[in-house]
Amino acid sequence: MSDESTMKIDAKLGLDVFKLDKEPHIVIDTEVCRTLCVDRACLYVCPASLYELDDTGRMTVNWEGCLECGTCMICCDKRALTWKYPRGPYGVQYRMS
Amino acid sequence: MEKVECIVVGGGLAGLSAAYGLADAGVEVMVLERGDYSGAKNVTGGRLYASPIRSFYPELWEEAPFERAVARELVTMLGDGAQTTIEVASDRFTADPPQSYTVLRARFDQWLAEKVGEKGGMVVPNMKVDALLREEGRIIGIRAGEDEIGADVVIVAEGVLRLLSSEAGLAAEPVDRDHALGFKEVIELPPGVIEDRWHLNPGEGAAQLFLGNVTDGMLGGGFLYTNKESISLGVVVGMKAMRERAEKAKPQDASESYQLLDRFKALPQIRPLVAGGTVAEYSAHAIPEGGIAAVPKLAGDGYLMAGDAAGLALNALITVRGMDFAIASGYYAAEAVKAAKARADFSAAGLAGYEASLRGSFVLKDLQTASQIPAFMENPRLFTHYPRAVSRLLEQIYTVGPGPTPGLFKTAWGGIRRDFMNTGTVKDAWSARRI
Numbered sequence: 001m002s003d004e005s006t007m008k009i010d011a012k013l014g015l016d017v018f019k020l021d022k023e024p025h026i027v028i029d030t031e032v033c034r035t036l037c038v039d040r041a042c043l044y045v046c047p048a049s050l051y052e053l054d055d056t057g058r059m060t061v062n063w064e065g066c067l068e069c070g071t072c073m074i075c076c077d078k079r080a081l082t083w084k085y086p087r088g089p090y091g092v093q094y095r096m097s
Numbered sequence: 098m099e100k101v102e103c104i105v106v107g108g109g110l111a112g113l114s115a116a117y118g119l120a121d122a123g124v125e126v127m128v129l130e131r132g133d134y135s136g137a138k139n140v141t142g143g144r145l146y147a148s149p150i151r152s153f154y155p156e157l158w159e160e161a162p163f164e165r166a167v168a169r170e171l172v173t174m175l176g177d178g179a180q181t182t183i184e185v186a187s188d189r190f191t192a193d194p195p196q197s198y199t200v201l202r203a204r205f206d207q208w209l210a211e212k213v214g215e216k217g218g219m220v221v222p223n224m225k226v227d228a229l230l231r232e233e234g235r236i237i238g239i240r241a242g243e244d245e246i247g248a249d250v251v252i253v254a255e256g257v258l259r260l261l262s263s264e265a266g267l268a269a270e271p272v273d274r275d276h277a278l279g280f281k282e283v284i285e286l287p288p289g290v291i292e293d294r295w296h297l298n299p300g301e302g303a304a305q306l307f308l309g310n311v312t313d314g315m316l317g318g319g320f321l322y323t324n325k326e327s328i329s330l331g332v333v334v335g336m337k338a339m340r341e342r343a344e345k346a347k348p349q350d351a352s353e354s355y356q357l358l359d360r361f362k363a364l365p366q367i368r369p370l371v372a373g374g375t376v377a378e379y380s381a382h383a384i385p386e387g388g389i390a391a392v393p394k395l396a397g398d399g400y401l402m403a404g405d406a407a408g409l410a411l412n413a414l415i416t417v418r419g420m421d422f423a424i425a426s427g428y429y430a431a432e433a434v435k436a437a438k439a440r441a442d443f444s445a446a447g448l449a450g451y452e453a454s455l456r457g458s459f460v461l462k463d464l465q466t467a468s469q470i471p472a473f474m475e476n477p478r479l480f481t482h483y484p485r486a487v488s489r490l491l492e493q494i495y496t497v498g499p500g501p502t503p504g505l506f507k508t509a510w511g512g513i514r515r516d517f518m519n520t521g522t523v524k525d526a527w528s529a530r531r532i
Contacts, residue, residue: 012379041343047280047381067381097380
């Protein structure tokens with residue numbers, strides 16, 4: 001990723017307009033992640049790289065940068081995610097796409 | 098409970114197309130859009146095939162804010178260090194009228210929403226629908242926050258994830274097998290640079306698809322569409338293939354899907370195409386790719402399903418379509434609602450004309466024609482072996498080494514026998530007869 005034509009994912013997300021809610025629209029049942037899931041597909045599939053394991057090995061999601069594609073929800077076969085669209089005025093607002 | 102004749106859930110192309118037809122016929126219609134404006138949550142690759150939909154609302158397409166009329170079609174097969182591009186240009190692609198255009202959704206959908214407004218339809222932004230209201234098996238309206246609004250009929254154009262319709266039991270939840278993830282950068286470049294790089298006349302555009310060294314062998318590929326003052330460069334990758342990859346990944350493998358685009362963009366074949374450009378936006382969206390087998394029930398008592406929510410999209414490898422299907426399904430949904438209103442019958446029987454129209458039109462006919470494509474595309478050789486083999490064969494034909502060079506036929510035949518005449522490829526050719 002040293003090439004100058006590529007950008008860090010955070011910088012890419014920084015180009016987008018987000019209107020932030022106080023409430024998360026993705027909630028993880030971390031107990032399901034811990035006890036049932038070994039594949040952790042969410043870590044791979046999210047195009048915004050929002051999923052992370054914290055220091056204690058607990059799954060977290062930085063939902064603020066969510067592009068609302070739903071890929072994590074579809075790929076989570078353990079059904080650990082409660083995934084909704086952000087409320088009315090919130091979430092990503094594409095200006096071009 | 099407040100009540101209108103028709104509620105449209107989702108102000109994308111399917112919903113707006115339906116609302117335009119209804120408002121034009123004097124039906125009271127309210128479009129509920131969760132974004133700040135129509136298009137705020139939408140992503141296309143993207144190209145809209147206009148030929149299939151031109152006869153619907155012909156007055157609209159003359160003034161539509163298209164980006165460029167696609168004059169050049171390119172498919173690039175990326176091998177290991179070698180690539181092959183097939184470029185097709187035809188006067189007929191851009192003959193008056195052109196068959197397809199590149200588009201950007203924020204501009205395009207906002208324009209269509211304005212047109213709906215001019216016809217007297219109401220488009221309400223920032224209005225996220227939380228549930229479809231169901232009573233005795235019939236959809237009777239929607240709930241948005243604290244508000245409930247009733248309707249004679251609800252057109253469900255909520256998009257690919259169909260959170261509301263699956264919750265209400267109208268359609269199955271989306272599954273990985275039937276969907277792909279698409280993500281892209283919009284990269285700004287001056288119009289003159291775009292026209293030079295893709296050999297275009299002013300106003301004309303190019304559509305370029307990439308197979309091979311893009312998706313790490315997973316189902317999918319790269320795409321590039323030229324807009325007026327930008328290009329859309331992105332990757333599509335099958336969700337089932339991604340999940341299987343995650344299953345097989347070793348713990349130390351920290352790669353993530355988003356890096357596919359970075360690696361694609363950094364390829365020596367792609368770098369000159371994006372050089373000097375400024376990334377202006379990064380976006381991602383799920384894409385329905387399950388074909389006709391994944392299309393849910395299209396109508397029932399008090400509701401119709403349209404656009405991506407109804408799985409109406411078609412990746413036929415070379416042609417990738419969805420927006421024309423969305424606009425067509427919206428058009429036919431409006432026709433069906435008008436007919437139902439005339440008979441004052443919004444039951445499944447009263448709305449049955451919708452599915453009949455879609456079956457009689459290109460929408461379900463083309464999906465039926467392509468019914469074997471989703472299974473065909475699960476073959477990983479399409480994304481690994483063939484792009485490499487084609488490029489290797491042509492590279493050898495064009496190679497002059499230090500020693501004697503074998504004859505053209507011998508080189509070609511040797512390459513064909515090596516890469517295209519074994520049990521796997523013969524099997525692939527046999528299954529390709531049905532696509």
